[in-house]
Amino acid sequence: xxxxxxxxxxxxxxxxxxxxxxxxxxxxxxxxxxxxxxxxxxxxxxxxxxxxxxxxxxxxxxxxxxxxxxxxxxxxxxxxxxxxxxxxxxxxxxxxxxxxxxxxxxxxxxxxxxxxxxxxxxxxxxxxxxxxxxxxxxxxxxxxxxxxxxxxxxxxxxxxxxxxxxxxxxxxxxxxxxxxxxxxxxxxxxxx
Amino acid sequence: xxxxxxxxxxxxxxxxxxxxxxxxxxxxxxxxxxxxxxxxxxxxxxxxxxxxxxxxxxxxxxxxxxxxxxxxxxxxxxxxxxxxxxxxxxxxxxxxxxxxxxxxxxxxxxxxxxxxxxxxxxxxxxxxxxxxxxxxxxxxxxxxxxxxxxxxxxxxxxxxxxxxxxxxxxxxxxxxxxxxxxxxxxxxxxxx
Numbered sequence: 001x002x003x004x005x006x007x008x009x010x011x012x013x014x015x016x017x018x019x020x021x022x023x024x025x026x027x028x029x030x031x032x033x034x035x036x037x038x039x040x041x042x043x044x045x046x047x048x049x050x051x052x053x054x055x056x057x058x059x060x061x062x063x064x065x066x067x068x069x070x071x072x073x074x075x076x077x078x079x080x081x082x083x084x085x086x087x088x089x090x091x092x093x094x095x096x097x098x099x100x101x102x103x104x105x106x107x108x109x110x111x112x113x114x115x116x117x118x119x120x121x122x123x124x125x126x127x128x129x130x131x132x133x134x135x136x137x138x139x140x141x142x143x144x145x146x147x148x149x150x151x152x153x154x155x156x157x158x159x160x161x162x163x164x165x166x167x168x169x170x171x172x173x174x175x176x177x178x179x180x181x182x183x184x185x186x187x188x189x190x191x192x
Numbered sequence: 193x194x195x196x197x198x199x200x201x202x203x204x205x206x207x208x209x210x211x212x213x214x215x216x217x218x219x220x221x222x223x224x225x226x227x228x229x230x231x232x233x234x235x236x237x238x239x240x241x242x243x244x245x246x247x248x249x250x251x252x253x254x255x256x257x258x259x260x261x262x263x264x265x266x267x268x269x270x271x272x273x274x275x276x277x278x279x280x281x282x283x284x285x286x287x288x289x290x291x292x293x294x295x296x297x298x299x300x301x302x303x304x305x306x307x308x309x310x311x312x313x314x315x316x317x318x319x320x321x322x323x324x325x326x327x328x329x330x331x332x333x334x335x336x337x338x339x340x341x342x343x344x345x346x347x348x349x350x351x352x353x354x355x356x357x358x359x360x361x362x363x364x365x366x367x368x369x370x371x372x373x374x375x376x377x378x379x380x381x382x383x384x
Contacts (some may be wrong), residue, residue, distance in 0.1 A: 066343055103307075111216075112303065159376060171355060173307055174316055174320065187351075190379060
């Protein structure tokens with residue numbers, strides 16, 4: 001048996017995250033995780049407790065690797081509408097992985113686990129709130145600078161944009177074309 | 193052993209559909225299906241071949257039980273915009289089941305199975321095309337009667353409305369409130 005500490009937990013978590021993102025929770029076996037990370041069962045579980053612990057850590061990692069970059073793009077200086085569009089384009093790029101059209105890990109988790117797994121549901125809801133707050137601040141700033149209609153409800157629009165972000169993942173996972181997704185974005189963003 | 197034919201396949205399929213809708217494919221065991229339908233393993237598999245066959249039949253049944261009723265509402269006589277709103281309200285009602293906020297079975301299947309299961313993916317894509325075509329016809333009729341802007345692209349709007357229908361399921365499954373979902377619908381329908 002290899003000694004558990006002979007691996008980089010950070011690198012293993014990245015690899016586990018990508019596997020869960022592509023296959024979901026139930027369809028990912030311990031054997032799959034060992035094969036993908038190159039770390040044996042004992043090593044993984046010493047650090048992450050069990051498959052569920054590794055999955056929850058993967059959700060947190062997804063926020064660092066994907067969501068943080070989308071919000072970074074959203075918050076670049078300049079008018080709100082083009083910044084929002086660029087944030088969606090960045091999201092679309094980040095959702096193209098070497099595993100194929102696997103969608104958004106948070107959307108996938110919402111569907112697969114949220115009704116039955118409180119820990120996963122809390123992380124999805126926290127993620128939705130984080131994205132919504134980021135959109136809402138940007139929209140309010142746009143209202144102050146006159147780029148966004150001041151009669152609009154920034155909270156309702158921010159919720160709508162958050163759901164639109166999840167929809168991009170859904171359309172990718174369903175196998176919709178890039179052109180289809182672009183048309184969807186154009187129509188959705190016409191609401192702001 | 194009970195004799196396989198001593199059950200109503202139609203009733204068993206309704207029950208299996210509701211279980212798959214709530215729990216998804218991978219997390220539903222044969223034991224769960226036997227418990228929910230009251231039919232033993234041999235009886236179920238004589239009619240539906242295996243768990244996968246029963247799942248695919250359940251997707252077809254979902255179209256009869258849910259989608260057909262939404263399209264019926266959409267196609268009632270009168271102006272297009274209120275008819276589209278009524279169709280969404282009907283969908284929202286049909287997605288409230290005794291199993292809780294379990295979302296839309298097609299959206300759930302898109303996320304859980306579409307990238308890895310061609311039979312399931314084809315059924316989801318067929319379902320999306322059916323909904324899109326129904327919205328598109330209604331929008332074109334609305335353009336003829338002057339209820340929908342004649343400069344609009346009915347295909348792009350129909351795709352957007354189809355994704356919006358799937359989003360309702362996603363928001364339900366994530367545990368969002370009725371008020372949140374109603375706000376989302378209000379904003380989405382402002383695009384038409």
